[in-house]
Amino acid sequence: xxxxxxxxxxxxxxxxxxxxxMDEEVLRLRREVAQEVRQHHSRxxxxxxxxxxxxxxxxxxxxxxxxxxxxxxxxxxxxxGLQDAVIETLVELGMTLPNIQAVLDLDDAxxxxxxxxxxxxxxxxxxxxxxxxxxxxxxxx
Amino acid sequence: xxxxxxxxxxxxxxxKAKGQHSRLTIGLLASSLMDSRTHDIWNGVTDAARERxxxxxxxxxxxxxxxxxxKGNMRQALVDLVSAENLxxxxxxxxxxxxxxxxxxxxxxxxxxxxPWPIVNCMRLYQGYSGVAVDNxxxxxxxxxxxxxxxxxxxxxxxxxKEGHATAEARYRAYVDVLTExxxxxxxxxxxxxDYAEPWFGGAAGIRYLLxxxxxxxxxxxxxxxxxxxxxxxxxxxxxxxxxxxxxxxMAVVGFDNIKKCSITIPPLxxxxxxxxxxxxxxxxxxxxxxxxxxxSEQVIVPAPLMxxxxxxxxxxxxxxxxxxxxxxxxxxxxxxxxxEREQFLSNMKxxxxxxxxxxxxxxxxxxxxxxxxxxxxxxxEFVDLDASEPTAIFLSTLDEILRQxxxxxxxxxxxxxxxxxxxxxxxxYLADTYRADDLWQQGQILASKVIQQAQARKQAQTxxxxxxxxxxxxxxxxxxxxxxxxxxxxxNLPQLGIPSCYLSLYENPDAPxxxxxxxxxxxxxxxxxxxxxxxxxxxxxxxxxxMLSPEKQYNMVVEPLYFGENQFGFVLFEVxxxxxxxxxxxxxxxxxxxxxxxxxxxxxxxxxxxEQAYAEVERQxxxxxxxxxEEIVQRKKAEKDRERLQQEIIEAQKxxxxxxxxPVIPIMNRIIVVPLIGSIDSIRARDITRSLLVGISAxxxxxxxxxxxxxxxxxxxxxxxxxxxIQAARLKGAYTIVTGISDAVAETIVDLGIDxxxxxxxxxxxxxxxxxxxxxxVEMIRx
Numbered sequence: 001x002x003x004x005x006x007x008x009x010x011x012x013x014x015x016x017x018x019x020x021x022m023d024e025e026v027l028r029l030r031r032e033v034a035q036e037v038r039q040h041h042s043r044x045x046x047x048x049x050x051x052x053x054x055x056x057x058x059x060x061x062x063x064x065x066x067x068x069x070x071x072x073x074x075x076x077x078x079x080x081g082l083q084d085a086v087i088e089t090l091v092e093l094g095m096t097l098p099n100i101q102a103v104l105d106l107d108d109a110x111x112x113x114x115x116x117x118x119x120x121x122x123x124x125x126x127x128x129x130x131x132x133x134x135x136x137x138x139x140x141x
Numbered sequence: 142x143x144x145x146x147x148x149x150x151x152x153x154x155x156x157k158a159k160g161q162h163s164r165l166t167i168g169l170l171a172s173s174l175m176d177s178r179t180h181d182i183w184n185g186v187t188d189a190a191r192e193r194x195x196x197x198x199x200x201x202x203x204x205x206x207x208x209x210x211x212k213g214n215m216r217q218a219l220v221d222l223v224s225a226e227n228l229x230x231x232x233x234x235x236x237x238x239x240x241x242x243x244x245x246x247x248x249x250x251x252x253x254x255x256x257p258w259p260i261v262n263c264m265r266l267y268q269g270y271s272g273v274a275v276d277n278x279x280x281x282x283x284x285x286x287x288x289x290x291x292x293x294x295x296x297x298x299x300x301x302x303k304e305g306h307a308t309a310e311a312r313y314r315a316y317v318d319v320l321t322e323x324x325x326x327x328x329x330x331x332x333x334x335x336d337y338a339e340p341w342f343g344g345a346a347g348i349r350y351l352l353x354x355x356x357x358x359x360x361x362x363x364x365x366x367x368x369x370x371x372x373x374x375x376x377x378x379x380x381x382x383x384x385x386x387x388x389x390x391x392m393a394v395v396g397f398d399n400i401k402k403c404s405i406t407i408p409p410l411x412x413x414x415x416x417x418x419x420x421x422x423x424x425x426x427x428x429x430x431x432x433x434x435x436x437x438s439e440q441v442i443v444p445a446p447l448m449x450x451x452x453x454x455x456x457x458x459x460x461x462x463x464x465x466x467x468x469x470x471x472x473x474x475x476x477x478x479x480x481x482e483r484e485q486f487l488s489n490m491k492x493x494x495x496x497x498x499x500x501x502x503x504x505x506x507x508x509x510x511x512x513x514x515x516x517x518x519x520x521x522x523e524f525v526d527l528d529a530s531e532p533t534a535i536f537l538s539t540l541d542e543i544l545r546q547x548x549x550x551x552x553x554x555x556x557x558x559x560x561x562x563x564x565x566x567x568x569x570x571y572l573a574d575t576y577r578a579d580d581l582w583q584q585g586q587i588l589a590s591k592v593i594q595q596a597q598a599r600k601q602a603q604t605x606x607x608x609x610x611x612x613x614x615x616x617x618x619x620x621x622x623x624x625x626x627x628x629x630x631x632x633x634n635l636p637q638l639g640i641p642s643c644y645l646s647l648y649e650n651p652d653a654p655x656x657x658x659x660x661x662x663x664x665x666x667x668x669x670x671x672x673x674x675x676x677x678x679x680x681x682x683x684x685x686x687x688x689m690l691s692p693e694k695q696y697n698m699v700v701e702p703l704y705f706g707e708n709q710f711g712f713v714l715f716e717v718x719x720x721x722x723x724x725x726x727x728x729x730x731x732x733x734x735x736x737x738x739x740x741x742x743x744x745x746x747x748x749x750x751x752x753e754q755a756y757a758e759v760e761r762q763x764x765x766x767x768x769x770x771x772e773e774i775v776q777r778k779k780a781e782k783d784r785e786r787l788q789q790e791i792i793e794a795q796k797x798x799x800x801x802x803x804x805p806v807i808p809i810m811n812r813i814i815v816v817p818l819i820g821s822i823d824s825i826r827a828r829d830i831t832r833s834l835l836v837g838i839s840a841x842x843x844x845x846x847x848x849x850x851x852x853x854x855x856x857x858x859x860x861x862x863x864x865x866x867x868i869q870a871a872r873l874k875g876a877y878t879i880v881t882g883i884s885d886a887v888a889e890t891i892v893d894l895g896i897d898x899x900x901x902x903x904x905x906x907x908x909x910x911x912x913x914x915x916x917x918x919x920v921e922m923i924r925x
Binding site: 084097 | 844869
């Protein structure tokens with residue numbers, strides 16, 4: 001049983017979610033992610049689900065709690081690589097992850113983060129606080 | 142068989158056997174023991190063979206003639222079994238034969254060196270061949286003479302003229318000659334012409350001719366009728382009785398042959414006694430003499446003595462003999478008479494006893510002595526009641542003793558009444574006082590008749606017992622359907638009939654009886670002989686397999702053919718026990734019937750087995766075919782299923798195509814896809830749309846999806862909900878959805894139904910949607 005691998009990629013923390021995720025592993029993964037976020041001051045936490053092909057209610061809670069935890073540490077959660085079957089189940093269960101940005105794959109995720117970074121930088125040069133800019137972007141979603 | 146005998150005889154140096162080195166075996170070829178004449182001859186041959194210590198085999202081959210003429214005679218198969226291997230010589234007796242037949246028989250039976258067999262024929266003489274026969278001329282003469290000399294008849298008729306028939310001619314010649322010798326002219330009206338009726342010796346026809354045709358009056362025109370044979374005479378007795386003509390008072394009747402029935406008709410028939418028994422005995426003597434090379438008269442005549450009964454007008458001879466007649470003056474006393482006339486008395490008594498046994502002389506002597514002793518030891522004057530049981534009754538106890546011995550030795554008890562009569566006739570004239578003697582004789586006669594009665598009753602009981610046993614065997618055989626049980630029944634019951642041994646064989650090939658046979662039953666004094674399954678094979682002419690008969694024992698066999706209808710089965714060899722031939726004939730019939738039943742049953746069982754086999758075969762074929770059909774059905778079902786599956790697949794494929802067609806995903810620019818929705822939307826279609834949309838997003842890496850609902854006729858809350866879910870799914874895939882083509886009616890419905898689509902970007906037409914989409918990607922359309 002492998003735990004999810006966590007990699008830092010620019011200001012992105014790439015978390016590859018393993019195929020089968022047990023309860024205790026979830027907790028461990030969450031802790032590890034939190035540690036990495038603190039260590040690298042990552043702006044985004046990218047949860048890549050391309051290995052996961054089944055889904056239950058626990059799955060939704062995991063993403064939600066991860067998002068809240070990352071939010072508390074000033075990071076934002078992005079999900080990528082959700083498979084069609086998983087998406088269908090999530091929608092049927094009504095877990096549409098309203099506040100979370102979803103992207104098609106790693107390429108899009110990376111493009112997204114760079115774009116946002118660029119926008120932030122522009123805002124920063126205009127003398128506005130990054131947090132304010134961030135808030136604005138989030139509202140735009 | 143004969144070989145074995147020879148060896149054994151040599152070793153034992155048998156004194157009885159007539160040949161230097163072996164006990165001889167002779168054969169008797171006859172028709173059937175049911176024929177009384179054959180039976181009597183057989184008895185004679187049997188007794189002579191026993192006395193002379195030779196073996197006898199009697200072949201009962203029916204009426205033996207040339208083969209073509211007697212196809213119906215199933216017994217004839219036995220003729221082929223008569224073989225020089227078994228026999229040293231042969232005696233033949235047939236009713237029907239003529240010279241050609243006899244010569245053909247002699248020609249047929251030749252020994253190994255092709256020398257003719259020693260054959261002695263019975264009852265007919267052929268020039269150049271041995272034979273024993275009756276002189277019909279000399280035997281008929283006393284019959285006619287008796288009628289003329291004793292009864293003084295002169296009107297004597299004759300029935301039974303046949304020209305060309307040697308016997309008939311001889312007997313008729315005797316009639317003519319005797320009449321002529323007594324100066325009686327032969328009146329042709331008293332002689333039935335040969336062509337008057339069939340048969341030419343017929344009694345009824347004879348009487349009809351004489352009384353009706355010639356209108357002769359009994360007692361007046363005709364005093365006696367002489368018939369050619371007893372058959373005719375007996376028939377005439379019957380007819381005459383019906384016509385009310387009293388024989389012999391109105392008309393005397395005499396016959397020839399002395400057949401069994403003659404003594405029991407009313408009145409008993411006077412006839413010439415055909416010496417069958419003596420002929421049989423004489424035939425054996427002649428044959429043995431020939432075999433021993435003695436010079437013998439080749440042709441022997443035996444007399445047919447006149448047998449006087451009552452149909453000629455006589456009294457029964459015994460009755461006649463009982464008369465003493467007129468007593469002339471006799472001076473001698475009884476004592477003197479006994480001493481002087483003793484030999485004469487004894488001779489007369491012996492003659493009356495009518496037997497050649499040595500013991501007869503002894504018996505008559507004892508009887509005479511006892512009589513004299515009884516008369517002389519007690520004073521005649523002291524007449525006292527004589528109790529026969531007193532020990533002093535020497536005469537009666539001696540007579541009783543003698544009669545018992547006579548019965549035991551199979552002698553003629555009846556004759557002893559005549560012996561008593563002879564004694565009385567001779568002695569009475571010498572007695573002064575006849576009371577005492579007459580008492581003794583009277584008691585003696587009654588004693589004799591009692592003993593005769595008892596003997597007859599015993600004989601009857603024995604005959605009844607025999608018949609009962611045969612009936613019992615018949616019953617047991619009736620329910621016997623296999624060979625083993627048949628053999629068992631016979632082996633168990635035949636000894637009760639006094640048959641010491643029996644050998645039953647079946648022809649291997651009934652069409653060629655003379656070739657091989659199989660012995661299926663053999664028993665002798667030692668009990669039943671164990672035989673191989675299916676019987677022991679041997680050459681038929683041997684009659685039994687090698688070594689079956691003990692060579693030390695003299696044997697006397699009867700070979701009976703076994704057949705039923707036209708089926709030949711085989712033959713059975715009985716060792717002769719009781720001298721009644723009917724026993725063997727009855728057994729022959731019972732065994733034949735049982736064999737027929739057994740063979741029928743075997744045939745039926747075989748057919749049943751074949752049927753069963755055929756059924757099994759049919760059943761097997763049916764099973765096979767059923768299996769084939771079943772397989773075919775399975776195959777067909779499978780093919781049907783395959784076809785159904787294929788059809789289903791086609792339908793599925795078609796459905797897929799339709800589904801895909803119903804919600805096409807159209808990439809219109811980089812990362813923008815358009816999904817135009819046409820037709821009504823239900824839950825299944827909504828799911829299909831979601832799926833193809835997600836696939837489309839992945840395939841085209843779409844960031845924006847334009848969902849055009851221009852073609853959706855009705856948008857209600859359900860449809861709105863489906864679309865919402867689709868949009869959320871697209872979002873989770875990382876695509877942003879713009880819904881275009883919201884008509885005014887749709888907008889109104891959405892509002893009316895209170896559906897919250899606030900989060901969803903909705904636009905009125907595709908054009909605007911495209912602009913918004915491009916804008917969201919940060920792309921601008923600039924006119925060149």
